[in-house]
Amino acid sequence: MTPYLALFGARFRVLLQYRAAAVAGFGTQLFWGLIRMMIFQAFYDSSRIVQPINRVEVVTYIWLGQAMLGLLPWNLDPDIRAMVRNGTVAYELLRPIDLYGTWYMRAIAQRTAPTLLRCIPLFTVAGIMFGLKPPPNLAAGLAWAITTLAALALGCAFSTLMNVTLVTTVSGEGLARFAPPLVYTFSGMLIPLALLPSWLQPIVSALPFRGLVDTPFQAYLGHLSGHNLWLALTHQIAWTVVLVAGGRLLLFRSVRRMVIQGG
Secondary structure, X not given: OHHHHHHXXXXXHHHOOOHHHHHHHHHHXXXXXXXXXXXXXXHHHHOOXXXXXXXXXXXXXXXXXXXXXXXOOOOOOHHHHHHHHHXXXXXXXXXXXXXXXXXXXXXXXXXXXXXXXXXXXXXXXXHHHOOOOOOOXXXXXXXXXXXXXXXXXXXXXXHHHHHHHXXXXXXXXXXXXXXXXXXXXXXXXXXXHHHOOHHHHHHHHHOHHHHOOHHHHHHHOOOOOHHHHHHHHHXXXXXXXXXXXXXXXXXXXXXXXXXXXXX
């Protein structure tokens, strides 16, 4: 594990240098959080139906989403894409460490460092000024922490799988365009999944994307405990295992047929 931890540490420290980008991201996410609050305010003001998640919880849900946006696997690693395009991925294959493990640790650093830079000030500002509520009790806070770690593992498995597909595609642009709307819609980042139509609930509950956003946020709100919490964690872990296994298998088969161009 030592080389992988060293790789993670080096990548993490590099990403922490982008403080100006973090400030810009904080401002952007604060702005969009306010816009989304207005949209849902209009929705609740115009609806006479009792919703499965109330207005106060939706406000907290929105700010959690803005604070933790960086954890979502919505983009490709630009360095890996460049390596595949120019042929320097060959050097990655020569390293005496596992290539999938290397890319997975890069994904963890890519998701955590920018998120930490943005979420701390956003939690502070939204908590003081814009209605972000703390977890209702200590158990909910612990459940949120655990499910967030599981969401990170799941998101990095999905992100690494996307990076692996670059080996078998010409440019990866199609995947880069297709993944964001899929992840945003079915994770709960766009609309809390509880507000989706009942006929769609079994589908979104079975897909892996729920474990990225809705599961940890529902835990934060205190809606997951006991048996339901264990089921949610099992869903996250099971999909992580499936995506890691699929990514490893695809990388193994792709590397055997890889033709290096450029360099």
